[in-house]
Amino acid sequence: MNQDTQLAISIHILCLLALSEGERTTSERIAGSVNTNPVVIRRTLGRLRRAGFVHSQNGIGGGWTLARPAKEITLRALMDVIRTSPLLAMRREAPNPDCLVGSQIRPVLTGYYEKAEAALLERLGESTVADVVRDIVRAARKGRRV
Amino acid sequence: MNQDTQLAISIHILCLLALSEGERTTSERIAGSVNTNPVVIRRTLGRLRRAGFVHSQNGIGGGWTLARPAKEITLRALMDVIRTSPLLAMRREAPNPDCLVGSQIRPVLTGYYEKAEAALLERLGESTVADVVRDIVRAARKGRRV
DNA sequence: TTTCTCGTAACAGTTCACGTTACGAATAGG
DNA sequence: CCTATTCGTAACGTGAACTGTTACGAGAAA
Numbered sequence: 001m002n003q004d005t006q007l008a009i010s011i012h013i014l015c016l017l018a019l020s021e022g023e024r025t026t027s028e029r030i031a032g033s034v035n036t037n038p039v040v041i042r043r044t045l046g047r048l049r050r051a052g053f054v055h056s057q058n059g060i061g062g063g064w065t066l067a068r069p070a071k072e073i074t075l076r077a078l079m080d081v082i083r084t085s086p087l088l089a090m091r092r093e094a095p096n097p098d099c100l101v102g103s104q105i106r107p108v109l110t111g112y113y114e115k116a117e118a119a120l121l122e123r124l125g126e127s128t129v130a131d132v133v134r135d136i137v138r139a140a141r142k143g144r145r146v
Numbered sequence: 147m148n149q150d151t152q153l154a155i156s157i158h159i160l161c162l163l164a165l166s167e168g169e170r171t172t173s174e175r176i177a178g179s180v181n182t183n184p185v186v187i188r189r190t191l192g193r194l195r196r197a198g199f200v201h202s203q204n205g206i207g208g209g210w211t212l213a214r215p216a217k218e219i220t221l222r223a224l225m226d227v228i229r230t231s232p233l234l235a236m237r238r239e240a241p242n243p244d245c246l247v248g249s250q251i252r253p254v255l256t257g258y259y260e261k262a263e264a265a266l267l268e269r270l271g272e273s274t275v276a277d278v279v280r281d282i283v284r285a286a287r288k289g290r291r292v
Numbered sequence: 293t294t295t296c297t298c299g300t301a302a303c304a305g306t307t308c309a310c311g312t313t314a315c316g317a318a319t320a321g322g
Numbered sequence: 323c324c325t326a327t328t329c330g331t332a333a334c335g336t337g338a339a340c341t342g343t344t345a346c347g348a349g350a351a352a
Binding site for chain 1: 153181245250264
């Protein structure tokens with residue numbers, strides 16, 4: 001259904017930056033990890049930069065750094081910045097206004113959908129990029145042991 | 147982004163059937179309310195039928211009816227039947243396995259995503275088709291008063 | 293001045309849901 | 323038995339949206 005991978009890409013990028021604190025990471029290197037084109041990365045990072053999550057610098061030795069601690073970036077905050085449309089979608093075409101259900105269902109459903117999405121966002125607000133980084137490091141350790 | 151309107155269509159259809167208890171409703175009439183093609187309706191209804199939510203009958207005077215009370219159909223149950231892919235998506239292409247983040251992020255993110263979706267589903271499980279029907283009728287009354 | 297990297301526009305390619313046509317199967321009525 | 327109606331489903335076209343790619347200007351460091 002939904003084919004919005006922007007949140008996944010954003011988290012991936014910020015984890016990389018969090019693990020490279022002190023140095024700048026280029027969009028090309030990030031693209032190598034995500035396995036896509038650097039322009040795709042720069043597009044996503046542009047939105048994160050405008051929202052104040054990352055900082056960029058041009059020229060030789062340039063690249064991207066976190067603009068605030070990974071501990072203070074919740075997955076929900078990323079979602080709020082990245083998301084462009086509701087998770088639970090309705091049809092583009094309006095239903096029949098001459099029908100009881102058709103004339104009323106849109107605003108009614110919107111209410112139910114917003115509550116459901118709020119629950120999801122609340123859960124996303126309980127985790128930060130730092131949590132994800134921690135899990136990644138742990139998973140890598142476990143993998144090596146085997 | 148997500149462009150799956152199946153849940154919205156399903157709820158719309160079941161509200162119509164709930165309001166037409168005792169009679170059969172044709173896919174053409176439903177399509178008139180949803181404002182789409184009858185085949186689209188039959189496609190969605192086919193899945194709901196296989197899941198035991200509705201019953202269909204061919205021939206003259208045929209059509210669709212609810213197979214169980216609207217009170218006993220939660221929005222979550224519909225979501226479980228209708229949904230084909232996770233709400234929070236990841237990229238099709240796998241990330242770089244030679245990178246710490248790239249090699250671990252998929253299973254780690256899956257965990258976070260599943261918890262977030264579970265919260266959304268839980269909220270959807272608190273409402274039924276009967277609730278939606280009630281809200282629709284109320285909204286219509288209010289609209290007339292003005 | 294050169295080199296590197298971001299910033300962004302523009303366009304092609306792909307995927308997926310939706311719309312439409314078509315036709316067989318099942319059912320009711322005469 | 324025959325006809326009309328409606329479901330059930332396959333097949334294909336259409337359109338929108340995300341992704342991938344090229345291109346090029348702007349800014350910064352050596």
